[in-house]
Amino acid sequence: MLPTKGYxxxxxxxxxxxxxxxxxxxxxxxxxxxxxHCGVCHTDIHMSRDEWGGSLYPMVPGHExxxxxxxxxxxxxxxxxxxxxxxxxxxxxxxSCSSCGEGLESYCESGCTxxxxxxxxxxxxxxxxxxSNQIVxxxxxxxxxxxxxxxxxxxxxxxxxxxxxxxxxxxKVGPGHKVGIVGLGGLGHMGIKFAHSFGAHVVxxxxxxxxxxxxxxxxxxxxxxxxxxxxxxxxxxxxxxILDTVSANHDLNAYLALLKRDGTMCLVGVPSEAxxxxxxxxxxxxxxxxxSLVGGxxxxxxxLDYCAEHGIASDVEVIPISKINExxxxxxxxxxxxxxxxxxxxx
Amino acid sequence: MLPTKGYxxxxxxxxxxxxxxxxxxxxxxxxxxxxxHCGVCHTDIHMSRDEWGGSLYPMVPGHExxxxxxxxxxxxxxxxxxxxxxxxxxxxxxxSCSSCGEGLESYCESGCTxxxxxxxxxxxxxxxxxxSNQIVxxxxxxxxxxxxxxxxxxxxxxxxxxxxxxxxxxxKVGPGHKVGIVGLGGLGHMGIKFAHSFGAHVVxxxxxxxxxxxxxxxxxxxxxxxxxxxxxxxxxxxxxxILDTVSANHDLNAYLALLKRDGTMCLVGVPSEAxxxxxxxxxxxxxxxxxSLVGGxxxxxxxLDYCAEHGIASDVEVIPISKINExxxxxxxxxxxxxxxxxxxxx
Numbered sequence: 001m002l003p004t005k006g007y008x009x010x011x012x013x014x015x016x017x018x019x020x021x022x023x024x025x026x027x028x029x030x031x032x033x034x035x036x037h038c039g040v041c042h043t044d045i046h047m048s049r050d051e052w053g054g055s056l057y058p059m060v061p062g063h064e065x066x067x068x069x070x071x072x073x074x075x076x077x078x079x080x081x082x083x084x085x086x087x088x089x090x091x092x093x094x095x096s097c098s099s100c101g102e103g104l105e106s107y108c109e110s111g112c113t114x115x116x117x118x119x120x121x122x123x124x125x126x127x128x129x130x131x132s133n134q135i136v137x138x139x140x141x142x143x144x145x146x147x148x149x150x151x152x153x154x155x156x157x158x159x160x161x162x163x164x165x166x167x168x169x170x171x172k173v174g175p176g177h178k179v180g181i182v183g184l185g186g187l188g189h190m191g192i193k194f195a196h197s198f199g200a201h202v203v204x205x206x207x208x209x210x211x212x213x214x215x216x217x218x219x220x221x222x223x224x225x226x227x228x229x230x231x232x233x234x235x236x237x238x239x240x241x242i243l244d245t246v247s248a249n250h251d252l253n254a255y256l257a258l259l260k261r262d263g264t265m266c267l268v269g270v271p272s273e274a275x276x277x278x279x280x281x282x283x284x285x286x287x288x289x290x291x292s293l294v295g296g297x298x299x300x301x302x303x304l305d306y307c308a309e310h311g312i313a314s315d316v317e318v319i320p321i322s323k324i325n326e327x328x329x330x331x332x333x334x335x336x337x338x339x340x341x342x343x344x345x346x347x
Numbered sequence: 348m349l350p351t352k353g354y355x356x357x358x359x360x361x362x363x364x365x366x367x368x369x370x371x372x373x374x375x376x377x378x379x380x381x382x383x384h385c386g387v388c389h390t391d392i393h394m395s396r397d398e399w400g401g402s403l404y405p406m407v408p409g410h411e412x413x414x415x416x417x418x419x420x421x422x423x424x425x426x427x428x429x430x431x432x433x434x435x436x437x438x439x440x441x442x443s444c445s446s447c448g449e450g451l452e453s454y455c456e457s458g459c460t461x462x463x464x465x466x467x468x469x470x471x472x473x474x475x476x477x478x479s480n481q482i483v484x485x486x487x488x489x490x491x492x493x494x495x496x497x498x499x500x501x502x503x504x505x506x507x508x509x510x511x512x513x514x515x516x517x518x519k520v521g522p523g524h525k526v527g528i529v530g531l532g533g534l535g536h537m538g539i540k541f542a543h544s545f546g547a548h549v550v551x552x553x554x555x556x557x558x559x560x561x562x563x564x565x566x567x568x569x570x571x572x573x574x575x576x577x578x579x580x581x582x583x584x585x586x587x588x589i590l591d592t593v594s595a596n597h598d599l600n601a602y603l604a605l606l607k608r609d610g611t612m613c614l615v616g617v618p619s620e621a622x623x624x625x626x627x628x629x630x631x632x633x634x635x636x637x638x639s640l641v642g643g644x645x646x647x648x649x650x651l652d653y654c655a656e657h658g659i660a661s662d663v664e665v666i667p668i669s670k671i672n673e674x675x676x677x678x679x680x681x682x683x684x685x686x687x688x689x690x691x692x693x694x
Contacts, residue, residue, distance in 0.1 A: 098608075099608055104608070107608045107631075107632055107633060109584065109608075170633070237456065252624075253621070261445075261446055261451070261454045261456075267626045267629055267630060268630065269626065270626040270627055270630060271626055274600070274623035274624055274625045274626075275623070275624050275625075275626065276621035276622070276623060276624075277599075277621055277622050277623075277624045277636070278621045278622075279614045279616070279617040279618055279621075279622065279638060280617055280638075281638075282614055282636065282637055282638030283614060283615065283617060283638030283639060283640045284454075284638070284640055285454055285638075285640075286454060286517070286637065286638060286639055286640065287637065287638060288635050288636070288637045289624070289629065289635070289636045289637070290629055290633065290634065290635045290636070291626060291627075291628075291629030291630030291631070291632075291633060291634060292630060292633055293630045293631055293632075293633065
């Protein structure tokens with residue numbers, strides 16, 4: 001076993017605090033990596049505070065992991081010590097269902113194994129995430145990360161990046177499309193960058209008038225203040241695609257009204273409460289309300305390679321691990337542009 | 348003006364009762380038809396009782412109209428006196444938007460003009476529906492109905508038929524698909540017939556165990572009692588497409604759970620209340636909740652021609668117009684197999 005240092009939540013109300021635990025020794029197919037950076041996702045807050053229910057403690061959060069390969073198992077072919085690599089939300093899956101066969105591991109029919117707040121496939125142990133100095137992950141679930149990308153700015157690509165990339169690609173967003181991105185946070189700012197890069201006309205929906213200039217800097221062609229009924233009304237029936245990244249409870253019908261006939265609104269945020277959806281919002285205009293969950297390993301690699309090639313990464317604020325509880329409080333006030341990333345050398 | 352006999356609701360609580368009014372004289376592009384049959388749609392109840400709000404009185408309901416051409420305007424080319432024809436839910440639209448251009452008049456961007464409970468395009472008069480002896484409709488909105496189909500059994504095709512045909516065709520339901528039809532009423536029984544005819548494996552969801560044999564007679568391969576949690580649980584993650592025809596309030600998440608990854612659930616019924624949709628129901632499995640509204644004129648003609656060729660029509664109970672209020676009460680108790688059709692000779 002590998003003695004490992006990290007930070008954990010001990011229960012739903014405890015702060016994130018230092019925690020010592022053990023990782024498994026890398027097996028034949030495993031990669032041991034030294035973590036250099038870990039992004040701080042809103043999911044870390046939901047899960048460490050048991051806001052979605054079923055949280056497993058002690059919990060070492062973190063699923064936007066960048067590191068360097070330290071050691072590989074004898075059967076590992078894709079990685080060698082010294083490689084820059086990433087680990088995202090998923091560290092295992094059944095590998096035999098049709099979703100796994102298509103490289104869509106997040107939709108594994110028997111449920112994928114999450115990087116943290118999840119048990120190992122055999123149920124024998126808890127998985128601990130990236131708020132730690134090292135991690136052992138099977139080769140299939142490790143991603144190559146180009147040295148061209150700053151490692152801190154690369155970390156959020158492993159969750160915020162792929163979560164927005166996957167639906168924009170799946171629904172073929174591109175030139176000629178008017179695309180809305182709802183919410184300008186960790187996910188939203190990546191949604192703007194990707195949709196802009198794909199050639200769409202990008203509209204950012206935000207509740208903060210103060211974010212207008214920044215949204216445009218990130219690639220938005222327009223910004224709509226969603227709290228302004230006149231601005232919203234003017235946009236009725238004009239959107240091909242809307243990516244909704246908001247995880248706070250909000251009215252979906254107001255955005256469905258903005259879609260053209262046959263338009264699609266995709267949810268990637270998961271509010272705690274069910275949304276009230278009027279059948280008329282979908283029936284009139286033959287509209288689609290869809291969801292998307294992270295993304296599979298092959299498309300994550302594709303996204304990382306695209307980012308390296310096109311100079312795309314996240315806008316981040318690097319913090320020491322000691323500031324993690326403060327970071328959570330600031331995230332709840334949307335006081336971050338646009339992702340905290342922990343410098344794991346501070347551990 | 349043409350003196351016309353019909354039955355109307357005078358307000359939200361009045362019974363449907365005899366009513367005399369005038370139709371316009373047919374213009375150059377118009378067809379005057381003598382109505383032989385009119386189907387009784389659940390929408391007739393919602394609208395005559397103002398259950399969706401905004402009802403316009405006096406209201407002559409009826410949008411499943413079969414009749415014979417009596418007279419045509421000088422510019423009419425597709426129809427001649429004596430032809431068997433139909434009129435459905437739509438009698439006008441802007442004709443210049445992209446939806447009208449694609450023959451999807453029900454999605455007309457400035458709103459299509461409904462057959463009843465709607466004003467004429469210029470706002471000068473109320474449109475009166477099919478519970479009457481004659482109607483004048485512009486050629487574009489009149490459909491040819493083969494003499495091969497019994498006229499009473501053809502009437503519900505104009506609404507219940509096209510409303511289920513359109514989404515099954517749009518979403519390309521066919522061989523190899525497992526398709527659920529929720530609700531076995533006027534719409535549901537047509538959904539079963541069409542999905543079966545398209546080669547899908549059809550599962551009928553019903554709350555009435557007594558409907559099992561009849562659902563199978565109509566073309567269902569299986570019947571699931573939606574009130575039985577075990578039967579529902581067994582079906583989790585197995586459906587490619589679910590057509591939800593129910594207009595009573597019900598839980599959509601229970602059906603979304605039955606879809607495969609990338610599966611689609613389409614609403615064609617419009618419950619009075621918004622449905623509570625959990626984001627997790629869509630996000631896990633990249634699922635789609637969509638809507639569909641009636642259908643356009645070209646696809647309605649295609650559906651009518653298909654029905655004539657394949658011997659498909661509705662299962663109906665023909666009633667005299669004097670029984671219309673009683674029919675409404677029986678419909679509310681689901682006591683009809685599966686559509687009442689008024690024999691307009693009884694007017």
